[in-house]
Each structure stands twice: as structure tokens, then as C-alpha cells.
Amino acid sequence: QSALTQPASVSGSPGQSITISCTGTNSDVGGYNSVSWYRQHPGKAPKLMIYDVSNRPSGVSSRFSGSKSGNTASLTISGLQAEDEADYYCCSYASSSTRYVFGTGTKVTVL
Amino acid sequence: EVQLVESGGGLVQPGGSLRLSCAASGFTFSTYWMNWVRQAPGKGLEWVANINPDGSEKYYVDSVKGRFTISRDNAKNSLFLQMNSLRAEDTAVYYCAKSNWFDPWGQGTLVTVSS
Secondary structure, eight states: OOOBBOOSEEEEOTTOOEEEEEEOOTTTGGGOSOEEEEEEOTTSOOEEEEBTTTBOOTTSOTTEEEEEETTEEEEEEOSOOGGGOEEEEEEEEOSSSSOEEEBOOEEEEEO | OOEEEEEOOEEEOTTOOEEEEEEEESSOGGGSOEEEEEEOTTSOEEEEEEEOTTSOOEEEOGGGTTTEEEEEEGGGTEEEEEEOSOOGGGOEEEEEEETTTTOSBOOOEEEEEOO
16 A cells, blocks of 8 residues: 655745645545545644545634545645644545555645 | 553664553543554654454554554553564654544654664
């Protein structure tokens, strides 16, 4: 089971919107509505930002939204803020013996 | 408040063993799937293993099958990862995480496999 493919880096200016893609296969992203997204600041544990493709946990800003089309899921951050500068990972349930697969990770830079 | 606290990491020689623990509080531990996820230095996240609420179902990433064993003690609200035949490539911060949504995560415990 290979890692899901994410762009290595994405950047944007404060207030702008950015989108991070997460590409898998029919056996993971495309086969299940079980895609989640995590934000990780340096030296910290990851934090859940989106679950089940497009649902926001309580306490997560509405600036974060998720979607999926075919084998590709996406995370959009609108109104980019300095605190959004971090690494972001997608994760999907998978039909293989490896039950979950993470993405390669995307470093978001706020210019 | 939901809290997960890992312990048991450290320096171990290749071929050695280590047992990680994760102490859970603030939720009904016995009703949730639990996971171990690792992150090698400077690298991305990798799911390692998970276990169902009563401990009867366990799943592992291929690279640790036969070497690692996940278990839990619901009476003590604790999750474990027994790691045997450790390799240099197992060096990572190991996190425990609650439920199928990996929410929340503990602070992690560092495992270093080196001679």
C-alpha cells in the first residue's frame, strides 16, 4: 500500500485561499468516504481538521473545508492566517491489510 | 478532557525489544478503536496498527507484521505496543490516537534503534 500523493508545498498570502490535493486509488480514497486531514505544527502532535471527507470537528474553524472527487480528496483553507503555517496530512481508510494510509504531507507556507 | 499519554520509548539496539504504553483518560476507553501511528525523523506519518474495543481484532502495516503486537487493557484504560526484532528503520516518534478519526493524539514517545 503506497502513501497517498500530496504536493510537497503550497503557499499563499494572508487572506488568500489555498487547496491541498490528496490522490490515491480506488482501493483507498476513491473507494471510501473515510478521508481525514491533519495539521501538524513543528514538534507537535497532529490535530484532526476534517473527517469523513468534509466534516469539521467541534472547535475547528469554518475556514477549513474538505471535498472529494474520484480518487482525489482536497483540503481548502480560506482566509489564510499565520497560524495555518504547518504540515498537513491526509489519511484514508484502505481495503488492503494495511487499514489506513497517510499522505506524503504538504508544507503550507504563509507568505 | 480527553488525554492520551505515551511512554516507554528509548534507545535500543537492533534486534532488541521495547514495549510502549498509552494511558487514556477523559473518555470511555473500552468503546473505541485505538491506533499507533509513527513518524520517522523529518518524515511523514505512517499508520502502524490498530485494535478494536474488545481486543479481538488487530491490524498491522505490512512492515511490522510478525514483529509488533498491539494490545489493550480496558480495566486500566491502557494501550500497548510490543515491538520485537527492532530495526533501524523503526526509529520514529510513536503516537497513540483514538478512534477511526485519529482524534486526539498523544504527545508521542521517541524510539531510537541504533547500535
